Amino acid sequence: MSEIRVRIAPSPTGDPHVGTAYITLFNYAFAKKNGGKLILRIEDTDEVRSKESSEEQIMTSLKWLGLQWDEGPDCGGEYGPYKQSERKHIHRQHADKLLDIGAAYRCFCSSKRLAELRAKQKEQGLKTKYDGKCRSLGDAELEKLLSSRKSYVVRMKVPKEGVSKFHDVIRGDIEIENDLLDDQILLKSDGFPTYHLANVVDDHLMKITHVIRAEEWVNSTPKHVILYDAFGWEKPQFVHLPLLRNADRSKISKRKNPISLNYYRKRGILPKALVNFLGLMGWSYSAEKEIFSVEEMIEKFDLRQIHLGGPIFDLKKLTWMNHHYVQKMDEDEFADYVREEMFSREHLKHIHQVLFERLETLDQFVEKGFYFFSPPPIVSMEEVCPPTRQPEEVKAMLNSLLEHLDVLYVWEMVHIQEIIDKHRTQIDWKPKEYLPVLRLILTGRKDSPPLSKTIEIMGREISRQRIRDWIT
Numbered sequence: 001m002s003e004i005r006v007r008i009a010p011s012p013t014g015d016p017h018v019g020t021a022y023i024t025l026f027n028y029a030f031a032k033k034n035g036g037k038l039i040l041r042i043e044d045t046d047e048v049r050s051k052e053s054s055e056e057q058i059m060t061s062l063k064w065l066g067l068q069w070d071e072g073p074d075c076g077g078e079y080g081p082y083k084q085s086e087r088k089h090i091h092r093q094h095a096d097k098l099l100d101i102g103a104a105y106r107c108f109c110s111s112k113r114l115a116e117l118r119a120k121q122k123e124q125g126l127k128t129k130y131d132g133k134c135r136s137l138g139d140a141e142l143e144k145l146l147s148s149r150k151s152y153v154v155r156m157k158v159p160k161e162g163v164s165k166f167h168d169v170i171r172g173d174i175e176i177e178n179d180l181l182d183d184q185i186l187l188k189s190d191g192f193p194t195y196h197l198a199n200v201v202d203d204h205l206m207k208i209t210h211v212i213r214a215e216e217w218v219n220s221t222p223k224h225v226i227l228y229d230a231f232g233w234e235k236p237q238f239v240h241l242p243l244l245r246n247a248d249r250s251k252i253s254k255r256k257n258p259i260s261l262n263y264y265r266k267r268g269i270l271p272k273a274l275v276n277f278l279g280l281m282g283w284s285y286s287a288e289k290e291i292f293s294v295e296e297m298i299e300k301f302d303l304r305q306i307h308l309g310g311p312i313f314d315l316k317k318l319t320w321m322n323h324h325y326v327q328k329m330d331e332d333e334f335a336d337y338v339r340e341e342m343f344s345r346e347h348l349k350h351i352h353q354v355l356f357e358r359l360e361t362l363d364q365f366v367e368k369g370f371y372f373f374s375p376p377p378i379v380s381m382e383e384v385c386p387p388t389r390q391p392e393e394v395k396a397m398l399n400s401l402l403e404h405l406d407v408l409y410v411w412e413m414v415h416i417q418e419i420i421d422k423h424r425t426q427i428d429w430k431p432k433e434y435l436p437v438l439r440l441i442l443t444g445r446k447d448s449p450p451l452s453k454t455i456e457i458m459g460r461e462i463s464r465q466r467i468r469d470w471i472t
């Protein structure tokens with residue numbers, strides 16, 4: 001049998017997600033178990049949403065967890081480049097090939113027409129999909145449109161009849177009527193590929209044997225299968241892992257659970273504990289043994305044992321597990337961990353900037369800056385709510401502030417300040433109403449150093465999560 005090659009293909013569009021760590025762990029365990037290779041491919045074809053910092057954080061977080069890949073943008077490999085944005089020319093060549101063999105077509109429809117089409121279909125209670133207007137343009141018409149330089153996208157020509165099917169290692173045979181599939185866009189008008197084209201082409205060229213990814217991609221796979229067939233390529237095996245869920249069984253979301261790996265790292269969750277915990281999401285070592293190392297997981301790992309009942313990401317359980325691993329640390333490990341992760345020189349230097357003027361003796365640093373290290377005691381709504389406002393307004397104000405902060409990735413004082421000012425003016429609150437609310441929730445104190453600087457130092461994860469925790 002040829003070498004097992006699996007990949008993780010994160011899109012660097014936000015915080016490094018626990019879901020990415022989960023998928024990586026299962027790919028890693030499968031690769032190691034079978035003497036195969038794990039490939040990291042960064043899927044950054046969404047130019048607007050992709051961020052270099054997010055890409056770096058994904059890599060740092062996965063390394064922190066000890067989930068090291070064998071080929072990737074940082075370490076190279078035989079099948080690079082490993083960043084999709086550096087492979088655009090390859091994707092374009094493949095779109096051309098599909099055009100040549102009649103498996104794809106150019107679509108010149110304007111976004112206005114498409115919006116009208118969608119609105120009409122919605123109005124009639126129909127599934128929204130492209131109506132195929134450009135599917136069979138005559139040669140002369142096509143020539144004319146091309147010479148007029150009208151912009152176009154390349155769409156996949158999904159067969160109108162029949163079914164597309166594939167076999168999922170844990171879900172069995174899955175099939176869908178082609179009629180239900182949309183003529184998916186493969187290449188956008190700016191020449192960038194969409195996920196579907198880039199993903200299939202790169203998986204093939206990188207010789208991926210097993211595509212192990214999250215459940216949310218199940219519905220895309222029939223389209224991918226059509227592409228494999230059109231190119232005449234052998235298909236990899238497909239495995240769609242069950243989605244992580246919040247306690248109420250909804251898909252894991254930051255509204256109900258911290259999802260950023262940075263958050264867990266900042267809170268002193270140990271990588272071994274998180275990996276062990278993620279290893280229990282849809283898989284188990286045995287009925288008796290919940291605590292196991294990644295090496296033990298690898299030894300027993302079998303994809304066919306994955307069960308599909310949605311695994312619950314239960315913070316209490318993770319904390320319990322972490323407690324177990326903390327107890328196992330020896331004094332050196334403990335001292336090193338706390339110094340490097342919590343009291344790093346970098347962090348202390350930042351805190352110095354805001355606290356040094358307030359200290360008479362240095363030991364006051366612990367008391368005056370405690371909120372930089374651990375959550376303040378919960379303050380009640382009564383204490384927080386300004387006399388001029390209602391409790392619901394306080395909650396609404398914090399919720400809308402979170403929406404702004406969630407999309408702020410450059411976590412620096414000036415930007416935080418800008419957001420706070422803009423938001424406050426937008427909702428028409430006075431500084432003396434607004435600022436104490438935030439200060440109390442974040443620091444548990446009525447006085448603190450300048451708020452935006454405090455928020456900057458506290459960090460993106462911790463400050464947002466403290467607000468979120470307070471609201472819920």
Ligand code: GLU
Nearest residue numbers: 009010011043199213217
């Ligand atoms: N870029 C996709 C993601 O971020 C990859 C999905 C896949 O593994 O095919 O989830």
